[in-house]
Each structure stands twice: as C-alpha cells, then as structure tokens.
Amino acid sequence: MNDRIVFDNVSKFYGEILGVNRVSLNIPPGITTLVGPNGSGKTTLMNLMTGLVQPSSGSISVLGISPSNATEFFRNVGYCTQFDSFPRGILGWQFVLDSLLLHGIPKPEAYKLAMEALERTRLGDAAGRKIAGYSKGMRQKIRLAQAIAHHPKVLVLDEPLNGLDPVARAESLALFQELGRQGMHLIISSHILDEVDRISDRVVLITGGYLVAEGNIHQVRQEVRDKPMQVLIRCDRPEILASKMFAVNHCVEARLNVDGKGVFLRTGDIDQFYFMLNGIAAEGLVKIEGVTPADDDANAIYQYLIGTDGGAS
C-alpha cells in the first residue's frame, strides 16, 4: 500500500457530455482543495475517486487500492457526499451505526465509534432524532460523522461547509486541520475559498473538466507569471519604499495601505523582489515591520486562472 491518490490520464464522459478530460494527479497526504466553478468536474473527480462512477478511460488508485475492491477500499476511505438525502425514517445514531456494522465491526465497538464520531461533529444531543427533522447544517454534520466514524485514512469531502453556520464552519475546519495533522488525506471541494484556503496544503484547479493547475498554493501562484504577485509590506515610510522599488524596475503597481503604514506592491519577479527588499532594509532608509503575500491564496489563484470570483461560484 502506498500513500498516494493517483489519477492516471483519467477521462469521464456522460454520453457526449464531458465530465473530466485526461486528468493525471498524484496527491500526497495532507489537505488538498479542489477548486473550480459549478459544473467544472469537482464532484465527478470525487465520484471517480470513490467508484461511484467509472472512468471512461484511465485508471484510479487510492493508497494503491482500486475502488472496485470495495471491502478494502472503503475501510480506508470515507466520502461525505453532497447528496442531501438519507434512508427514510432513520435516526442520527442509527445512520452512523449501520454504516459501521457493515464494516463487520462488533456492535459494542461500533456503538462506541458512532458516539465518538457524533461527539466530534457536535451532534451528540441530536443523535436520537430522525434525520428527516435535522436542519441542513445538521444533515451536513451527520454525513461527516458517518464518513469519519471508521477512522479512514482518506476523507473525501464534497462541499462540507455548505449549510453550516459560522461557528460550525470554524469547528469543521478545526476538525479537518486536526485530521490533516494526523497524516490523513483530506480531499475537499468547496467554494468557500477564503476558509478552506487557510487549511489547505495544496490546490487542484479544474474548469470545464480540464485540470488547470495543481500543487502547493504558493508554488501554483508563482507559476502564474502573467499576473504579478502582490505583497503587503508594513513599514514606516511606504512612499520611499515604493519609489525605491520602482527605481530598480521590479514593481508594476504600488498602492498605499488604507492606514498609511504599509504599501501593496506588485512584482513580476518575486525572488528578485525579496532580494531587493532585503537590500533596502539593510540600507536603513525604511523600517520594515512585516511582509505578507497579498494574493498568494486559493481565491486569488482562482480569479487569475479561472477568471471569476471564487467566492461567488
């Protein structure tokens, strides 16, 4: 068993409609965010990964296991889908417990794991109620509880923050971070880029069924060379810093921060930019308090590569 999720030249067509085309990915453990507009193929990728749909061509393996080997595959994989439907009349705890019993886990242990998952998703109090009476956020949580209950090594989450209030979102993100730190694979699709961006190790950008970019967020951002990077430099004399930077021709745009104690600079060569910035700091003309990339996140990458506002998709 290896530790990778591998898509090898995978295509999926629904009749004549393209799902995804020639996707090759090699995803290491950690948190990976699938980013793309509606209908871009994110859910198709997740469904392919878990065997809910079969590739038209190419092959997929998760930790070296094919989805066709359901017994071993789903011991290692949990999938929290977007489908907001449940077996009729089922209670919260029963839903999670049924799933665990299908693993062949003895009932007392399965019950313990179910309660643990329900507590982790803060659903302990509602576990005895019918899922049909749950709010959208609670239904999202119960799906998450079912997906994590058997302690999978790979967790696939399709829009897991949909329907959650801000507190529940923060709790879920903290849980994802904790799971990521434990060495798990987390594959998350979400259009709430600002929030998932904080916890993602890498992004996979997809649009129209085609893979646009993948990798570490900072690396991907640096690859987008036609969009100069924006950096916020907090300093005591932003005007002087901006003029110095323009003088050495590494900046294409400068904008003062609203509080007057910093400047946003855009540069086409970030490595040279930092080198020059060190020089200016060493000269002592400007006292630099902090340097922060301002568009080095999934949202900015989304805007640059896909062309619309990621938060609005």
Added chain:
Amino acid sequence: MTPRNAADVAALLKQQPWGLWWIQGRRLTVIELRRTLFSWRASWIYFLAFAPTFIIFLHLLIGGHPASAMAEDTGILAGIVQFYYIRLGIFFGCLGIFSRMIRGEMVERSLHFYLLSPVRREILLLSKFAAGGITALALFVTAIVADFALMFAGYGSAGRDYIFNGPGLGQLDAYVLITVLGCLGYGAVFLLLSMIFRNPTPAAMLVLGWEAINPVMPSLLQKLSVASYLRHLMPISVPGQGIFALLAIETEPVSGWAASIGLVVLIAGVLTYSCYRIRSLEIRYTTD
C-alpha cells in the same frame, strides 16, 4: 479442470472472507427489511396480497357451506392462485418490492450510501434480493395460507377431513411452493430490470405480455418464463374462458421437480447476470 486447478480454486474459495460477507449480508438484509416490510409505502402491496383473503373471509361469514360446494370452492381457490396471484398479485407485488430496491433508491438518492460501504456489490445485490424475497414471501405465503384456511374453515369437519385426510395439504404445499418460486422468480427479474431501466414499469409490462403469450411460444422460449414453470406446479387444472383461456393453455407436460429446478436455474441465471451488472452501476442521480 485438472485436480491441481480444482485444489487452487478450493484454496481460493477458502481464503474468501465468508464470515464477513455473511455479517454484511445479514446487516444489509435487516436494513432493507426495515425499509420494505415495515413501510406505509408498501401498503398497496399488502392490499394486493390480502384482497382475496378479505373476500374469502366475507364468503366465510355470509356464504353457505354445503359439502357439495367444496369442489367448487377448491376450483375457485385454484383459479385465484393461477389467475390472480401468479398473474397479478405476485407479479405487481414483486414489481413494487424489488424495483424499489435499486431504482427506488436512485429516485430517493440514497443508493450511494450502500455503494460507499465496504461491501462487495454482489453481496449488496444478493442482500437486497434476500430482503425483497423475505418481504414478498411474508406477505404472499401468509395470504395464500390464510386464503386456504378460510376457504375450508366453513365446512367444519368435512373441511378438516379434506385438508388432513384428503388432498388438501398436498394442494396447500403446491400453492406455497408456487408462491415461493413465483416471488423469487419475478423478484430476480424485476431487480434486474430496475438496474437496467430508469423506469422499469414499461419493461415489466412487456414481461407481463411475454408471460401471457408464452404458452403459445416454442418449447425453448417457454423456458424463459416464470409463469410457465409455475403452471406445471398447479395441483388443480383450471379451465380458462375468454381471455383467460390463453393463460390456461396446456403445454407439453413437465414434472413438478423439473419445473422447480428449471425455475431455480432461471433465477440463478438472472441473479448472476445482475451481479455482473451491478459491478458497473454508476450513481448519476442528476440523470435518473
């Protein structure tokens, strides 16, 4: 197959996690029973099963039961089994029960929960078949036994004598066997249809038509019909009139054992093909 290959196959079979599959199958069957047997949505199937029982019960309460009418009632019961249960009650009951197993869950968008569980899809399919079979048998075998008991209850000691010292119990055995094989046979067919078609009802109507014209088909094609096997198991021949004559055509005689084994082979064949089909089943709720 050489002995070495046979040994390899035996070793391979021994390595399979039969215990786990049994646990998973049992669990899935319980989950399915919860959905199908104890559901208000199944109330129309209860009605299909017990409508004749209710009528026979009324007949018991208000009808006269002279001993001379017993032969007529025996014929009526045989007619109910042959023309109502096999052609209508069990047929449509099984359509309702088994088409919900796969297609119904597609419509309700809940099938993915099963496909995302660590269960071989073949186990899932066979468990659904088992649950559907238990549901159908619980309803229709109960109904047939109740029909039989109520039909002869009004005859007092003559009825008891007919059942326990005459041909009664043998007829009941045959009706129960017909019901069991009918439920499993139609169940297997409708489970497969519900995997192939978005709406299995038109396909089921074609099956109904096929079952009706099957007696006039060549012998080989008659073997691809559930009703043709069941007809050979009927303990009493019921002459049909009008359109019903088509349903009561005498075909070449086949022994009860041959008919039973033939139908079991047909069920096994349909289930084997269904197991093959379910391996490539996809969840595409948006297009279903």
